[in-house]
Amino acid sequence: METKISTIIDEHAADPARLIDILQALQNHFGFLSTDTVEQTAHLLNIPRSQIHSVIEFYSFLHSEPVGTYRILLSDCIIDTLHGFQTVMDAFCQKLDIQPETIRSDGKVSIATTSCTGFCDQGPAALINGIAVVALDADRVERIVNFIERGVPISEWPADFFHNEDNIQQHGFLLKQGVEAGSAIEALLDRGIEHILNELEQSGLRGCGGAGFPTVNKWRFCRQIEADAHYVVCNADEGEPGTFKDRVLLNNYADQVIEGMTLCGRIIGASQGFIYLRGEYLFLRQKLQQIIDQRRQNNWLGQAIAGVEGFDFDIEIRMGAGAYICGEESALLESLEGKRGVPRIRPPFPVTHGYLDKPTVINNVETFASAAKIALAGASSYNQVGTEDSPGSRLLSISGDCARPGIYEYPFGTTIKQILIDCGASHTRCVQVGGPSGALVANTDFQRQISFEDLPTGGSFMIFNDSRDPLAIATNFAHFFAHESCGFCTPCRVGTTLVKNRLDKVVKGLGSENDLAELKKLSHLVQHYSHCGLGQTATNPVMDSLTHFPEHYQAKVKDQPFTPAIDLEQALQQARVLTGRTDADAHLEQFNE
DSSP states (O other), X not given: OHHHHHHHHXXXXXXXXXXXXXXXXXXXXXXXXXXXXXXXXXXXXXXOHHHHHHHHHHOTTOOSSOOOSEEEEEEOOHHHHHTTHHHHHHHHHHHHTOOTTEEOXXXXXXXXXXXXXXXXXXXXXXXXXXXXXXXXXXXXXXHHHHHHHTTOOGGGSXXXXXXXXXXXXXXXXXXXXXXXXXXXXXXXXXXXXHHHHXXXXXXXXXXXXXXXXXXXXXXXXHHHSOOSOOEEEEEEOOOSTTOOHHHHHHHHOHHHHHHHXXXXXXXXXXXXXXXXXXXXXXXXXXXXXXXXXXXXXXXXXXXXXXXXXXXXXXXXXXXXXXXXXXXXHHHHHHHHTTSOOOOOOSSSOTTTSOGGGSOEEEEEHHHHHHHHHHHHHOHHHHTXXXXXXXXXXXXXXXXXXXXXXXXXXXXXXXXXXXXXXXXXXXXXXXXXXXXXXXXXXXXXXTTOBBSTTSBOOSSEEEEEETTSOHHXXXXXXXXXXXXXXXXXXXXXXXXXXXXXXXXXHHHTTOOOHHHHXXXXXXXXXXXXXXXXXXXHHHTHHHHHHHHHOHHHHHTTSOSSSOOOSSOHHHHTHHHHHHHTOXXXXXXXXXXXX
């Protein structure tokens, strides 16, 4: 055991910044991270055991206890929930003789839920031993159960189990034609750094992860900072429920993304880049590594790129381990350094104090892909479409109640109404733009546009028809945020849980007008006093649904100033069973006389 641990740590250069990758490798070998494994790892890395235990507790894909030879994690994203999640969960539990959130008595299999896996267009979806399996139905469940009971290693399962579709439905500037490996780099070398920066400036390209910060400003500012090292980080941790565009880009346009990273490296003077790949996209890691290796062989990565002395830039893949908060750039940096993904206090910002406290550019997958295309085709090609304040286009991950879910590229300024027509949606009650942290838009506002001046979005576009309950949608999102809070600040850690509990009370029909007032008050506190964007946007779904669908809330509340959240008489039933009490004093009814 000690020899294997030592070997794995040596493979990662005994670097504490690679702690999460080290722990994942150890877990893959041993099945879980035991106390002995942690102690040995701490000794070899010369870091405290408490630091390792803290990291394991933070990330949902790391385990200090056995989770079985087969680990099934079903996505409970709202789209999966509406399209068969519960049926699939029930089928697995019945056929495997297991309960949710448990490991079977023989230690062979466990089943639990996980947040969005990035396959809302092909749900219900699950991760089985970390690998995505989509389009789950009764037949697939039956076959999976058969493999598990026969002990067939997942590496020997038929390839069709792990096949997934890209579902690119509409192409535009970014998707119509990919960038050939090396072509954007040659354009940079031919035209010069300032020319490419000017093209980026004229294009008006903004960050595509949701924040919308001008890309050229970030690159220029980082370029001006003097330091002994600069870094480039590609944020491929698209954990926002309903978003899957980065998955498709990495699967089909990885060369273009890496080309954009390499351009950035040359411009800011970085020799090292990282792709921070979300844990749910483990299936993409080998393919991405092969592309990186091929680019090294072709001299588009590594030392003296394209034969230019001093143009040194390489890329390393680092894996996330199941934490939504790591999509926030400073939390991502903490994770990249082998720590808990807790957002940093800012300023300073990553462009001056980023990875290992060095100047760092962090951009989204789509941003790097767009930058490469603009460097090659020019700003005029990019901003032929869009609006004055939002030039260009945006990729949308469209899912939910529509005939043709998938990836659509739209010019900024496109209306929700047009998008719904294109994807075959009908009788739509509302859409959630930008994921749970975005905006819930009712059908009375479908003339609104996708743009930074109206409806900014990181790419998620979830559609709900008139058979869907807005309260069920808001409740799913409230549970998501309460679960994903990193716990750093009290307003988010406590507030999201209080909002979730209060909303559950209303949905159960135990709420009153006072509870609706408390929901609004709590939501305001969480929005205005949380440390980072997670808390500041966590209560958007509740507030939006209260605004647009008040009748659904009113239908649930009782005409009383206050109602308790629990039935105390029913709550005592377990105690009566355990104590064998059936007498009148064990019931509350007598006190109501």
